[in-house]
Amino acid sequence: MSGYIPRDRAWHPVPLSPEYKTSVTRAPRFAPLAFDTTLSEETGPAFGHDILGERDNDLIHNFAASGESALGPRIIVHGRLLDQSGRPVPDALIEVWQANAGGRYRHKTEGYLAPLDPNFGGCGRTITDAEGRYRFRTIRPGPYPWPNGPNDWRPAHIHFSVFGRAFAQRLITQMYFEGDPMVPLCPIVRTISDPAAVAQLVAPLDMDAAVPMDALAYRFDIVLRGGRQTLFENRAEGM
């Protein structure tokens, strides 16, 4: 086991990044205050593999009608959840959410004109196994425009949430796809100053995990902390 690895604060974007418009109103204007945690924050939740439904990690089918499946390129997204020393983190709840193949979310305030897919809900969950591994089946999401600059588009991405041992230990990040030319154009990605931190959010194509005649695969390992930790959007809120 290695020793304590302090957080590299240059790794994370500064909270106020005017090119990412909503960061202007979201960024804290005052120094953070420290509050004592409550018992419920420290003792819950306790997730077990028994909470999972059979299709919870299969977004191709978990909202689809019987015999139907979601539209779009079928992919597997898999990887490992690791601590700062490269050790696996087992029994962690990982939740994902994403737009459909046309770039549209199933959300009541979604305004993009791309159509909903009646067989795609856009969210799923799983729990890491003893080796820290996780795996989802889904469709590759489409890029979508968003009201930031005059013509800003999000690259294809999947949102990830990782729960730790307590409610306050929740970290949120986004995964991008290898080879997507829109990644470096994204104003949210551009809030990350270190190219190595961006690269760690880009999942490489993994043909070894692809299923012939079924699905391509992408590998996304998540490192919880340490010098090479995954960039988390909400690190300031996490414990």
Ligand SMILES: [Fe+2]
């Ligand atoms: Fe998104």
